[in-house]
Each structure stands twice: as structure tokens, then as C-alpha cells.
Amino acid sequence: MKLSKSWVIAAKDFRTFRKKRNVISSLIVVPLIVAILIPLVISFAGHRNGQNGIPATELLTLLPAFAFFYVMIAAYIPTPIASYTIIGEKVEKSLEPLLATPTTDGEILLGKGIAAFLPSLAAVLGGSALFMAVMDLVTRSKIGYYYFPNWNTAAVMFLLAPLAILFSVELNVIVSSRVSDVRTSQQLGALTVLPFAALYVSGELNLVDLGSLSNLLIIAGVLLVVDILLFFVSRATFRREEILTKWK
């Protein structure tokens, strides 16, 4: 397997993404809205009845969960772009000439993975950085210091989010190379959020302590193993023939 070939495929996809407005907006819109909306809600909440907003003690229990929120976003963001990398080729019927080149399944899958991973990572990191900056601005006066960044958010941004993106990219690539239409692919792909949403809710229900760095690291470790397994699964389930003949 040659990394350089995967990179050629990824670089080609980057160039085509630039022309796809819906792909770009799918990357930008959600992180941007979350980064602005949640801090706004936090700053306006609790102002009714003459109260002075959410008290600092409560803020300190709310904020850690928001870090994990970005893991959920990380799992959601790659769905459109990852399924587009495969489905786009199917729609343009460009898979046949591509598969006729001396490129292996692994090289193609890795290339598609990189093509979906890097823009998603950029979107999640950019979005979370913006989120932290705005949140700091909003909460500083209450809690007296800049809450973000901290070790937990570092673990989320540089470990959990990338691994969650990878998880989502891999599942989406598997799904979109096997289904025969765009909508099914997107609907199934969106399910990748579920495990993370479940974790997030468990966190809110105090079933899991997502504020604990060691817990985050354990989750990251599990995710890493799953991601590695998924790559082999995707390679084993990639059926050139079906991809060519089952697509209408």
C-alpha cells in the first residue's frame, strides 16, 4: 500500500470539495452555530426574575460537559463529506475508470478517509476553538478566570475529537460504498453519533464522569482500537464488483 497514492486521491477530492457548496457548508454551519449559540444561551439564561444569570458554581458543573459535546459534533460532522467522497464518485460514474487503475482497495479507502478526515478535523478544531473563546468571554466575569482551555478540552480536541471523526469517517465510507443511494447512506451515516450521544447523556445523568481526564483517556483508548478494527473491516467489505454493478 502506497501512502502517496492515497494522498493523490485525497488531494483530488479536496479540489472537488471547493466547488461543492453544500459540502463546505455542512462542515462550517453546525460548529459555527454551536460555538456562538451555546455561549449566548449561557450568558442570557437565568436573567429572568431579576436574577443575575447562572451562578458561578453551577457554571462550573455545566462547562465540563460542553467539552464532550464537541466529541458528538466530531462524530456528526464527517457524515456528509465522507459519504460524498464515495457517493460523488458513484454519481459521476468515475469509479469504473478509477478502479481500472493499479490502485488497491486499501489505497482508495485511505485516500477517501484522508479526504473526509482533514476538513472535518479543521472544522471541529476551528469550531471548538471559537466556542472556547466566546465561552471564556461570556463566563470570565462570573468565575473570575478563563475556564478554557484546560487538560480536558485538550484531550477532547486532540485525542477524542480526531478519533471520533475517524470513527465516523470509516463507518460512513463503509456504508456509502455498500448502499445504492445517497439518502440511505446519509441516514445510516448519521447513526454514528449515537454512541457518543449516549455517552454525553450518561454524562449529564452523572452515570459517567466526563469531567474526569482519566475517563476521557479510557474512552479515547477504546475508540482507537475500534478505529483500527474499522479500517480492516472497511477493507474487507469493500467489494469492487458490487460497487460497480449495484449502483443505479
Added chain:
Amino acid sequence: MIEAINLTKRFGNLTAVDGISFQVDEGEVFGLLGPNGAGKTTTVRMLCCLISKSGGEARIAGYEVGKDPDSLEIRRLIGLVPDNVGLYDDLSAYDNLDFYGKLYECTEEKRKANIQRLLTMLGLWEKKDVLVGTFSKGMKQKLAIARALVHDPKVLFMDEPTANLDPESSKTVRDFILDLKKEKRTIFLNTHNLDEAQRICDRIGILNIKLVAVGTPQDLERSLSGRKTVITLKEASKEVLAALKQLPLEDITVDGNTLTIGVSNPEEQNAAIMEAIVKAGGQVISVNITSSSLEDVYLKLVRRTDS
């Protein structure tokens, strides 16, 4: 260069290609001619290692089709113009070709040189930076051909390269194929255009799920036994027809004063025919020998296998 032995493809219980055997030599242009659904695309896809075969064997340049390490070698060696061009509409013509050049691991120099040469030959060099999405069908088809050639393949597979093209673009593509032939490339061409097959192919295989016939266009024409002699008389009288019936001729059709006579060997039989006509008092206005066309052969063979 290309060899198939009993090559078979089944989709469920539908047999798309049934035990075909043929051989294509290096530098030869081989045409696979057949009606819609005959299995042409399926055959090419099997040979290009895109779909598996259900039975039989095939080899390209000695590499085994369907064996894993060999299929990578085969793909390195071949170029494919698929039935759907499958170009990237959001990339320029140049970038489309460059992408493929990179996948074939051509050096930058080679890519540059080949892309310029191919685009120039096909009259697309001025459009090299234009997005392919704006191209006409003919331009896309030509670009797909250029794409299949970026890496200088020894063997080129083309699936109906002139389908959907206007006569002028078809001609450009055909002339281009003839140029490629001069470069000693082996070309495997799918088509349902008889005229095209006749003009550019060294040998033709007629496919209708099974391979019905293989040979040079001339061989095939000759294979439909005999040719026809068309005679126009001043008057096709009963006496003349009666006289002709005495001769060992295959069949005679009369249309007004024009007789079309099936003959297996016109060089010898025509003299006897003339003699018989003249003796019976007939006056000959014109005599023509027509050979049965490839079209006749094709239609006859395809119909025979259909029924």
C-alpha cells in the same frame, strides 16, 4: 496479448457471457460487435479485472485475469475507456488527466509530455484549463480516451467510444484510433456500429452472449456463403427465367426486370448465367456483382442466435 478461453459471466441465473474464446495479437485492433445486452461491456469489465469471471480463463500479456497480484499488473498495463466517461466535472481537462497520470505513478515530466501530446492530438489543448463540466459529449469522450492513454498503456480497451457522438466527432475518434494502431498498441474495441468495426478493426468477433463468429471483416463477409449477381434485363421473360432455373443456382429473386441471383462463385457461374439468358432471348442491360456486406453477416448471425 489478450487471450480468453471459455470465459463466462453469470449474474444470478442470467448468463451474460457464455464460454467465449478468442485471442488478440499484439498490435491488433480487435472489435467486439454485438447488439444491446450482448455482453460486450461485461466482457471488457472481466478482462480489465473490474468484475470477477464465473468461469473459464483469460490472460493479458501472460498475466492471469482474476488472480490477485496479477490483476494489479494487468491494470498497470491497460487503459480503459468505459462506456460512461466518468470524468470529474469539477476539475479541468488537464487536472483530470494529471490525476490519472499520478495514479499510474508516471513521473511529472512524462505526465506533462503525454498530456500535452494527447490533448493536442485530440484538439483539446486550448481547453486544458476549462472545467470538464462545461464540455460537450464529444469533447468528454475524447478526453476519456486521452485519460486512458496518459500512462502509455500497451493494451487499450474501449467500450463504444463513438456512441452518442455526431458524425464529425466519431470521425475524429476513429482517425485517432487508426493513429494508435500505427503506434502498435493492442486495441480491444466494443461497438455496435458495423461500419466502424469494418473500417478500423483487423479482426471482428460477433458476440451475442456466445461468440458467434471471429475473423477479419473480409473473412466474415465471405463466410456468408457466396455473393450476389444483380442483372437488369430489358425484359425478364418467362423463357429467361425458365432457362435460369435449369442452372445450379442458389436462389433467384425477381424484382421487375431486375434479377438478383445468389452465386457462390461468380467468376465461373456468371458466364453460364449470361449464356443461358442470351440463348433464351434475353437482352442484358447491366450486370453487377455485390458481395454480401458485413451487415448481412451480422444480422444473419445475430438473428440465428436469437431464435
